[in-house]
Amino acid sequence: MGFSQSLSGVNAASSQLDTIGNNIANSQTVGYKSSSVQFADIYANSQGLGTRVADTVQNFGTGSLETTGRSLDLAIAGDGFFQFSQNEQMAYSRNGQLTMSADGYFENAQGARLTDQQGEPLQVTEFSQGAQETVGVDTQFNLNAEADEIDRATVPFSQDDSDSYSYVTNAGTVYDSLGVAHDMSLYYSKTGANTWNVRAALDGEMAAGTGETISFNTNGQIPDGDQTAFNFDFGDLGNGSANPFDFEVDLAGTTQYGAEFELRTFAQDGNASGTFVGVDITENGEILANYSNGNSGEVGTIGMANFRNPAGLTPEGDNLWTATQESGAALLGQAGTGQIGSLESGTVEASNVDLTQELVDMIIAQRNFQANNNAIQTQSDILETVTNLR
Numbered sequence: 001m002g003f004s005q006s007l008s009g010v011n012a013a014s015s016q017l018d019t020i021g022n023n024i025a026n027s028q029t030v031g032y033k034s035s036s037v038q039f040a041d042i043y044a045n046s047q048g049l050g051t052r053v054a055d056t057v058q059n060f061g062t063g064s065l066e067t068t069g070r071s072l073d074l075a076i077a078g079d080g081f082f083q084f085s086q087n088e089q090m091a092y093s094r095n096g097q098l099t100m101s102a103d104g105y106f107e108n109a110q111g112a113r114l115t116d117q118q119g120e121p122l123q124v125t126e127f128s129q130g131a132q133e134t135v136g137v138d139t140q141f142n143l144n145a146e147a148d149e150i151d152r153a154t155v156p157f158s159q160d161d162s163d164s165y166s167y168v169t170n171a172g173t174v175y176d177s178l179g180v181a182h183d184m185s186l187y188y189s190k191t192g193a194n195t196w197n198v199r200a201a202l203d204g205e206m207a208a209g210t211g212e213t214i215s216f217n218t219n220g221q222i223p224d225g226d227q228t229a230f231n232f233d234f235g236d237l238g239n240g241s242a243n244p245f246d247f248e249v250d251l252a253g254t255t256q257y258g259a260e261f262e263l264r265t266f267a268q269d270g271n272a273s274g275t276f277v278g279v280d281i282t283e284n285g286e287i288l289a290n291y292s293n294g295n296s297g298e299v300g301t302i303g304m305a306n307f308r309n310p311a312g313l314t315p316e317g318d319n320l321w322t323a324t325q326e327s328g329a330a331l332l333g334q335a336g337t338g339q340i341g342s343l344e345s346g347t348v349e350a351s352n353v354d355l356t357q358e359l360v361d362m363i364i365a366q367r368n369f370q371a372n373n374n375a376i377q378t379q380s381d382i383l384e385t386v387t388n389l390r
Contacts, residue, residue: 003379008050009372012039015053016365023353024362031095031319032351034059034358060310063094063352065344071278072098072106075349076304078341083303083330084320085121086112092305092330094349095319100124100279106287110318117303117332122287124299127276129291131179133243134270139171139186140253142262145220147190157189157199159206165189166196167261174202175270176242179293186249187211194218194256200232200249207232216256228252271295283342285335304340305330 016037026032040054065075074082074096081092091112098106098114104124106114113121147166157164167188173181187199191213199211212230217223233246253264274293281287285302307313312326323330336342 003376005048005050006372006375006379008042008052010369010376012037012051012053013365013369013372017362017369019056020358020362020365023358024355027351027353027355027358029095029319029351030097030348031063031093032353033061033094034351034353036361058311058313058315059352061352063350065347066350067347069346071280071345072100073346073348074098074281074302075344075347076335076341077344080304080306080333080335080340081310081321081330083115083119083305083332084108084112085115085119086110086320089322090115090119090330091316091320091322092313093319093321096343097348108319110320112318112320115303116300117334119303122300122302124276124279124289126289126297129271129274129293129295129297131175131177131273132269132271133177133245134174134247134268137172137174137184137247137249137266137268139249139251139266140264141169141186141188141251141255142259142264143167143188143190143196143254143256144261145256145258147261149190149192152189152191157187157197157211159187159201159204165199169261169263171263172266172268174247174268175272176237176245178242179270179272180242181272182237182245188261196256198230198249198251202234202237202245205234205237207234209233214251214254220256222252222254228254281343281345283336283344285343301334302343303332304335305332306339307331 019035019037023034035056035058037056038054039051041051042049065077076094076096081094082096084091084093093108095108098108101107106122115121150164150166155164165187169186171184171186174184175181182202185201187201189197191197194216196214197211198214200207214222214228215226222228229248229250231246231248236244272293274291274295277290277292279287279289279299285304287299287302288296289299290296307323307330308328309326312324313321314324315321333340
């Protein structure tokens with residue numbers, strides 16, 4: 001009688017329906033990977049004894065990437081896994097939905113912590129930045145070679161007399177030791193052929209001294225070896241609160257061409273105090289902490305992992321897998337290198353479940369279940385008939 005064969009078919013179809021149901025239930029789970037059941041026949045002495053579930057295989061194909069606009073949502077564009085530390089054990093996931101804990105760790109919904117390549121949890125440790133006094137300014141201009149020369153013997157410099165200088169510009173903002181912002185102006189006066197005098201002012205107050213001199217060669221450039229960095233001293237700024245303020249201004253790259261006066265670049269190394277406002281994550285996994293003063297600081301780099309046989313990973317639930325002998329040890333690396341995909345910030349990877357295919361598979365598994373159940377019923381009817389023979 002074929003009861004055992006048909007019963008094995010019912011059990012196998014039931015397992016397949018369980019797997020399909022789990023796929024459908026997780027069709028909206030971020031980073032979920034669908035599974036499918038593989039069957040194997042059972043034979044003994046050339047007699048078929050039915051079927052069995054040989055394995056449940058995970059499909060690690062990439063799901064579609066969906067934009068969320070949230071900076072702590074990450075998706076992997078390609079192969080690889082995020083590495084998390086949970087209960088002193090490493091686990092791996094394709095779900096990059098992160099939050100930041102009160103103490104600055106990057107965690108998933110279950111509290112597992114995102115790690116770097118050394119397996120150490122990544123953490124923002126500075127939630128504020130102190131003020132940093134400006135000590136250096138780098139700026140470049142073009143000074144118009146056709147500007148008129150100013151005779152200092154007859155026209156002494158005065159801020160209030162625009163005829164006493166060739167150009168003035170609000171070059172940028174600098175910061176004193178308290179982080180107070182000050183507007184820096186530079187006054188340029190052409191005092192001779194290819195020669196200019198440079199003066200600096202903060203909030204309208206001139207620096208001590210009579211300014212500095214820069215000269216240009218006949219190609220409109222400052223000759224190699226000439227001094228381009230000058231110190232401007234502004235004293236105590238008149239309020240006595242901040243440290244006496246002086247800083248160096250480097251004019252390297254400034255030119256004198258027959259073109260309009262132009263501010264090309266301005267950069268300085270000071271800042272006001274600032275508080276933590278969020279993070280940016282690059283496609284290579286570098287985490288940058290941003291502050292309200294416009295500064296950024298690198299927190300670390302996200303550790304990524306890949307496996308020779310991802311299908312050998314053991315699913316642990318909560319969108320996590322652990323490594324096994326079948327998967328091999330984790331191959332660690334940085335996003336965007338080797339066999340590891342790059343990261344997309346503000347994006348999540350949707351489940352790779354194909355609902356249409358799952359519904360078709362469910363119909364087939366249901367018919368398989370019914371057919372085996374009908375076979376059992378038929379066997380039961382035959383057995384009953386044989387039993388009732390007189």
